[in-house]
Amino acid sequence: MKPNTTQPDSLPVPGDTALAHLRALVQHIARQIAAAGGWLPFDRYMELALYTPGLGYYSGGSVKFGRGPDDGSDFITAPELSPLFAQTFAKPVAEILGATGTRHVVEFGAGTGKFAAGLLRTLDALGVGCARYTIVELSGELRARQRECIAETAPQFAPCVQWVDALPERVDGVIVGNEVLDAMPVRLFARQDGLWHERGVAVADASRFVFADRPLATAAVPAALAYVPGRHDYVTETHEAAAAFVRTVCSTLGRGAALFVDYGFPAAEYYHSQRTQGTLMCHYRHRAHGDPFLYPGLQDITAHVQFSAIEQAAHDAGAHLLGYTSQARFLMNAGITDSLAQLDPADPARFLPAANAVQKLLSEAEMGELFKVIAFCRGMDVALGAFERGDRSHML
Ligand SMILES: C[S@@+](CC[C@H](N)C(=O)[O-])C[C@H]1O[C@@H](n2cnc3c(N)ncnc32)[C@H](O)[C@@H]1O
Secondary structure, three states: OOOOEOOHHHOOOOOHHHHHHHHHHHHHHHHHHHHOOOOEEHHHHHHHHHHOOOOOOOOOOOOEEOOOHHHOEEEOOHHHHOHHHHHHHHHHHHHHHHHHOOOEEEEEOOOOOHHHHHHHHHHHHOOOOOOEEEEEOOOHHHHHHHHHHHHHHOHHHHHHEEEEOOOOOOEEEEEEEEOOHHHOOOEEEEEEOOEEEEEEEEEEEOOEEEEEEEEOOHHHOOHHHHHOOOOOOEEEEEOHHHHHHHHHHHHHEEEEEEEEEEEEEOHHHHOOOOOOOOOOEEEEOOEEEOOOOOOOOOOEEEOOEEHHHHHHHHHHOOOEEEEEEEHHHHHHHOOHHHHHHOOOOOOHHHHHHHHHHHHHHHOOOOOOOOEEEEEEEEOOOOOOHHHOOOOOHHHO
16 A cells, blocks of 8 residues: 655665665666666666665565554555455456366465465365465565465465466466556656657766656657647656566466556556656655655655556457456455455454455555556456456456
8 A cells, every 4th residue: 555645855764784785776776877878768777776686675675565664664565454355356366267277376576475375275265276376576585475474374385386586488377466567667758848758867976866858759759658638748657567567477378367456547547637747656664755766775666557558468468358447346346345244343353453454455545446456368268256347448
C-alpha cells in the first residue's frame, strides 16, 4: 500500500552503513553515466538503482516490505497486509489449474514468501494441491527470507518449491505477480513548449544526479504519447520493460494463464490531460516522495502500470485477455468477504485486524480502486469467477 506523498527534506536520514551502501551505488551509477557520454535514459538509471547486483534496492539487503518504519521497511504490500489476500487469490488459481489439468504455479518477485505460503496452503485445502511452485527471484537475500517463511508457515509444501533466476522456457499452469510490473524500469518524457524530450540522468557534481532532457525527433516519440492531449507542459512515463516482460511471460505460456496485480490505469486515464507530473514515486520508511536521486539503493522507485500497454503486449504474444478489474471487485468476486465472515467477531484479537486489513484491500480510498488485476491465458480458456462482475476489459 502506498503512503501519501511527503517532502524529501522531512524524511528520516539513513544511518552510516546505509549511507556507505548508497555512496557505493552512486559511484557505480556515476561511472555508468560517464561511460555513456554523460547521459543515461531514466529507465537505465532506474534499473541500476533497483537491480545492480549487491547494491540495488531490490538486490541489496534492505528490509523493504513490512508493517511500518519501526521495522526498517519502506512499504507494505497486500500479501503482507493479510493472509486473506493469498487465500482469496487461491480460488482463481485453483480454477485455472483445474481447467488446464496442471499443477504448476510460477510466482515472480515473491517478496517475503507470505503469498507463496498462503497460496500453497489454500490450494491444498481446496483439493488442487500444487505439485511444483517456482519462484523467479533475482535477490539472494529475498530468496533466503522466502525459504525461511515457507519452512516456518507451510513446511509440508517446502519440497515442491524451487527458486530460479529466469522464467522456464515453457509454463503449463499459472503465473502470478503481485506488484512486480510497477517495479520495472520506465522511460521518462517531458513535453516542453509542445515538444517532447526524453528525460534522462546526468551528474551535476561528484555525488549529485540531475534530470537532463534531450529533444526527440518526431519519429522517435513513443506511440503511447499520442494519448497525451493538448500541447501543455507534461511529464510522463512509457513502460517498455514491463511490456517486454509480459510479452516474454505470455509467450512461455503453453497451456495456462498469467495474473498480475498492480496499481495503474488504462492508457486514456494514465495519459489524462491533468496528470501533468506523471506517476513516478519513491518510498522510504513508509513515506512517498518524488525524488529518485535522494537515496539510490535505499529507496524504492516505482511508476504506475499502464494496463493498455500490458494488454497489447500479451496480445502480441498470442495470449488473450481473461479479465481486467479493480482489486476490490476481483477479491469480492473471489469471496474475500465470505472468508472474513468465517472468523469469529467474538474473538476481537483475530477478527479486528483481519477486518481492518480487508477494509484496506477493498476500500476505494486505499487499495481497492487504484490496484487492478489483469489476467491472460494461452492454449486454454476459462471463465474466472473473479471477473464475473465488474469486468473492465472494455476500458483497455
Ligand atoms: C514491490 S516488490 C513486490 C514483492 C511481492 N510480490 C509482494 O507483493 O510483496 C517487486 C518485486 O518484483 C521483483 N521483480 C522485478 N522485476 C522482476 C523480474 N524481471 N523477475 C523477477 N522479479 C522481478 C523485484 O525484485 C521485487 O522483489
